[in-house]
Amino acid sequence: MEGFVIAVDRGRYTCVLPGAGPDAPTVTAMRARELGRKSVVVGDRVGLVGDTSGAPGALARIVRIAERSSVLRRTAEDDATTAEGRLERVVVANADQLVIVSALADPPPRTGFIDRCLVAAYDADIEPLLCLTKADLAGPEAVLDYYAELELPYVLIRPESELDALRSLLAGRVSVLVGHSGVGKSTLVNRLVPQADRAVGTVSAIGRGRHTSTSAVALRLPPAAGRDGDPGWIIDTPGVRSFGLAHVSADSLLHGFPDLVEGTLDCPANCPHTPDEPACGLDAWVAAGKADPRRLASYRRLLASRAGESDPRGEPEPGGERPGHG
């Protein structure tokens, strides 16, 4: 039997069988020994044997993991020079889209976080979608201006707005949602999947027990009125507050900044693109108005945090870096 892993909890994997309807029971499985050290994560397509009836107490075994079409990874820290920094985790397998949820106000948008997510998305070969919430509180102009050079798809969310545009972007695909605490991600998940019942306004899981649902969960989207076909799946990732990028090479980091790529064509071979490299073409590129200087600053901040030079947590940026303030 083929299964799709929708949740992982202490060595037990919850799977759904493709073709089984939304009301079919889920199958609980454990890993078979023959899998060795290979980890099974949410989004994996697996081969199941044993009792796949989904009856209470039934336990199936995962004997095979299908080749993954994409792998979203994160590292605990950014610093590629330390063992802790290199500790790499697969967050989700086989996602098609990374939905970066950012509030337009309360909390204000952090383009440093969004840039980090974009690097992770391009690195994983997952399409990004910018989901700007709390559009009732502030306009999107400053954020959109910052990303003007990128063809970054986006949707705006207000409390009373229809979610049709978002639903059509989610249809038929597996989308992972990431966002900082308080941006309205749980509110959005509950609107998209009313039966999900995700906790809203819980402030943050930080400081609580580690077991307070910090692992990823895949939720089946309900059929949308007037639309046929698979409505898709969303994967909520309550535990992912940031993406450490130590596993991403300096060159791959640049893929998160497509507006800067052309500016490196005249760089010397093996240019580190750092501010202390006088021959780096990026300074001239920005000086010539070909890209926004804030974009280069953000790229170099990520480069530096990877090299262990600055704030290794890479959490929010220093004040004044917000769009429209730089």
Ligand SMILES: Nc1nc2c(ncn2[C@@H]2O[C@H](COP(=O)(O)OP(=O)(O)OP(=O)(O)O)[C@@H](O)[C@H]2O)c(=O)[nH]1
């Ligand atoms: N004005 C406004 N407030 C919103 C909107 N969406 C969510 N909120 C409020 O923002 C607060 C945080 O929302 P949550 O959904 O809990 O945010 P979260 O991103 O899930 O954060 P955690 O619960 O910490 O994971 C709540 O008080 C929501 O009612 C919105 O579109 N507009």
Ligand SMILES: [Zn+2]
């Ligand atoms: Zn360079």
